[in-house]
Amino acid sequence: MSPGAIADVGAVSTQIRRILRELGVEPEVVRRVGIICFEGETNIAIFTKGGRITLMVWDDRVELFFADNGPGIEDLELVRRPGYSTAPDWARELGFGAGMGIPNMEKNADTFVLRSRPGKGTAIRATVWRKGNERQGSSAGPGA
Amino acid sequence: MNAREVARVLGLEPLAFPHPEAEVGGGFCSDLLSRAMAEASPGDAWITYQRHLNVVAVAKLKELSLVILARGPEPEPEVAARAEEEGVNLLRSDDGMFELAGRLYALLAGDPETHPAERG
Amino acid sequence: MKLREVAEVTQAEVLTGRELLEREVDKGCGADLLSDVLSVVEENFLLVTGMVTLQAVRVAEVMNAAAVLIVRGKRPLEPVIAYAEEAGIPLLATQKGMFETCGLLYSRGLRPTRFRRVSEYAG
Numbered sequence: 001m002s003p004g005a006i007a008d009v010g011a012v013s014t015q016i017r018r019i020l021r022e023l024g025v026e027p028e029v030v031r032r033v034g035i036i037c038f039e040g041e042t043n044i045a046i047f048t049k050g051g052r053i054t055l056m057v058w059d060d061r062v063e064l065f066f067a068d069n070g071p072g073i074e075d076l077e078l079v080r081r082p083g084y085s086t087a088p089d090w091a092r093e094l095g096f097g098a099g100m101g102i103p104n105m106e107k108n109a110d111t112f113v114l115r116s117r118p119g120k121g122t123a124i125r126a127t128v129w130r131k132g133n134e135r136q137g138s139s140a141g142p143g144a
Numbered sequence: 145m146n147a148r149e150v151a152r153v154l155g156l157e158p159l160a161f162p163h164p165e166a167e168v169g170g171g172f173c174s175d176l177l178s179r180a181m182a183e184a185s186p187g188d189a190w191i192t193y194q195r196h197l198n199v200v201a202v203a204k205l206k207e208l209s210l211v212i213l214a215r216g217p218e219p220e221p222e223v224a225a226r227a228e229e230e231g232v233n234l235l236r237s238d239d240g241m242f243e244l245a246g247r248l249y250a251l252l253a254g255d256p257e258t259h260p261a262e263r264g
Numbered sequence: 265m266k267l268r269e270v271a272e273v274t275q276a277e278v279l280t281g282r283e284l285l286e287r288e289v290d291k292g293c294g295a296d297l298l299s300d301v302l303s304v305v306e307e308n309f310l311l312v313t314g315m316v317t318l319q320a321v322r323v324a325e326v327m328n329a330a331a332v333l334i335v336r337g338k339r340p341l342e343p344v345i346a347y348a349e350e351a352g353i354p355l356l357a358t359q360k361g362m363f364e365t366c367g368l369l370y371s372r373g374l375r376p377t378r379f380r381r382v383s384e385y386a387g
Contacts, residue, residue, distance in 0.1 A: 010322025014351070017326055027328075034326035035302050042298075082385045083195060083217025092196060093176055095315050099195075099217060100299040103385040173362035174314060175296035183336075183361070191363070193297045216300065217382050240379055242294040242312065245363050246370020255371065 005045045006094055012053050013037040016064075023057055029128050032108040033062050036126045039101040040066045046091045047071060048121075061110075064126045072118040080106065145252065147210045147233050150189060153251055154244065156212060156235035159219070160227035166209040171248045173241055177202050184208060191244045195219040200226045200234065209233065212248075214241045265289055265374050267331055267354055270310060273368050274358040276333060279345050281354025289330040291377040294366045298323045303380045310374065312365055316340035321348045321355070331355070335362045 013034050020030045037053065044051040048070025056063040078084045079102050087097025106112045109126035116122040148164035150156070169187030174180050175194045184190055186207040192199065193214050200223060203211045210233035213219060219236075227234035237244055268285040271278055278285065291309040295301050298319060301311060307328040313320050316338045324332045331354035334340065339357055340348075348355040358365055370376075 007318065010319045010326070013326050014322050031307075031326070031328060038302060038323065038326055039299070081217075082382050083219070089196075092194070093178055094317070095175065095296050095298045095319070098193060098297045098299040100303065100385075104299065104302055104380075107380060107385055171363040171367070173294060173366065175300075176314070179296075179314060179336075193295060193300050214300075215379060215382070238381075240293065240295075240300070240376050241362075242292045242366045242370065243376035245294060245366035246374075246376070249363065249367020250371055253367075253371075 005050075006042075006091065006096065009042050009045050009096075010038055012041045016055050019055070020057065020062065025057065025062060026130055029062055029130050032128050033064060035108045036064055036105045036128070039105045040064065040124060040126075042096055043101050043122075044068050044070070046087055046096060051121075059130070061127050061129045063128075064124075066124040066126075067121065068123075069121040072120055072122055073114075073116040074118055076114065076116060147189075150210070150248065150251065151235055154212075154237065154239075154247055156237050158233075158235050159213075159224040160232065160234040162228060162231045163233055166233060168209045168252070170252065171245060172208075173245050180206065189248060191241050191248070193241065195223060197223055197226060199223070200230055200232050203227075203232045203234075204230045210235060212237055212244055214244055215239055265369070265372060267310075267356070269372070270331070270333065270369065270374075271356055273372050274333065274356075274360055274365050276356040276358040279340070279355040279357055280349040281331065281352070284331075284352075284354045287330055287354065289374070292366065292369050292374045293329075293377040294362055296362075300379070301327060301329075304377045305380050306377050309377045310369070312362060312369070314338060314362055316344060318344050318347060321351065321353055324353050325351050329353070333358060333365065335360060335365050 017034045048068040051068030054065040083099040085099030091097040111127040113125045147166045172184040172188040173191045191212045213236040289310040294312040308330045311332045334357040337359040
């Protein structure tokens with residue numbers, strides 16, 4: 001991936017934020033979804049040649065799906081560890097790649113599912129529950 | 145003021161502290177290695193979120209008095225090991241850059257009112 | 265502290281949001297690494313950064329920050345300024361470096377933001 005795509009990072013998050021606000025989604029939910037999306041699109045920009053982000057808004061929850069055909073994640077335990085990063089130097093010099101992306105996505109989601117196959121790509125589903133529908137739980141495992 | 149005194153007042157945790165007597169002449173903040181290379185002055189305490197191994201190399205080249213890793217994940221063990229090897233003071237804090245800069249700035253300016261760590 | 269005071273204390277130029285200078289900012293956060301800004305647990309803070317990229321403004325927007333103060337005399341490109349204007353994010357720029365800027369604002373009473381603690385993350 002080249003540093004070019006990184007210039008667009010945040011474009012999806014801010015657009016999603018506007019959509020959710022217009023739909024009257026609770027501000028705290030909007031903020032958490034915004035953070036998750038920002039981290040997710042940063043990863044797509046740094047590590048892949050592109051991917052798809054899907055937003056689904058329900059009465060009781062907001063869901064974000066990230067899917068890419070990138071290099072995949074070799075070690076799913078390591079990537080969840082704060083500070084672990086394989087980001088190239090150019091990304092660090094642009095203020096990215098501190099190794100908090102996946103941990104921060106996971107922390108802001110009520111349910112977080114990460115599936116990745118090295119060489120094939122990565123898929124993530126992050127759910128944020130609305131109004132008192134909070135439910136904790138996450139999983140990360142190989143294969144999809 | 146030397147690095148030991150700065151570490152004590154700011155409540156910093158040493159990861160590598162080979163030269164506690166180093167004189168702290170000023171402060172510098174950046175998370176970008178290139179900026180630190182270009183803009184930090186010798187004797188500065190460098191406050192950063194960056195945990196890249198090259199932080200040590202930059203601190204050494206620029207003759208900085210210490211590196212303060214602002215709040216964040218633990219750096220990889222080889223970062224502290226390299227700092228020890230290269231004779232670079234490397235300390236960490238649970239406080240963010242804004243607070244560390246604020247308190248160090250006050251400390252170097254000799255303003256006792258803004259040292260929360262020194263109060264009761 | 266009002267944005268007007270932030271601009272005075274740091275001798276900053278106001279690039280966008282001149283009509284919002286009476287806005288109160290409660291807290292300050294200094295960072296170039298945007299992931300650190302994304303772990304702030306409060307809103308309505310002043311983001312002090314050396315980044316002049318569009319992403320810095322977008323992070324401020326997503327985090328409901330009160331304003332962005334750019335340090336080291338960097339000036340963002342016109343599209344970035346236009347974006348901030350449209351998004352309603354006041355954009356200020358000072359010649360001073362990050363250390364001095366944070367130092368001056370802290371000494372005038374601007375408090376640091378709280379962050380999500382690293383130990384709260386799964387690992």
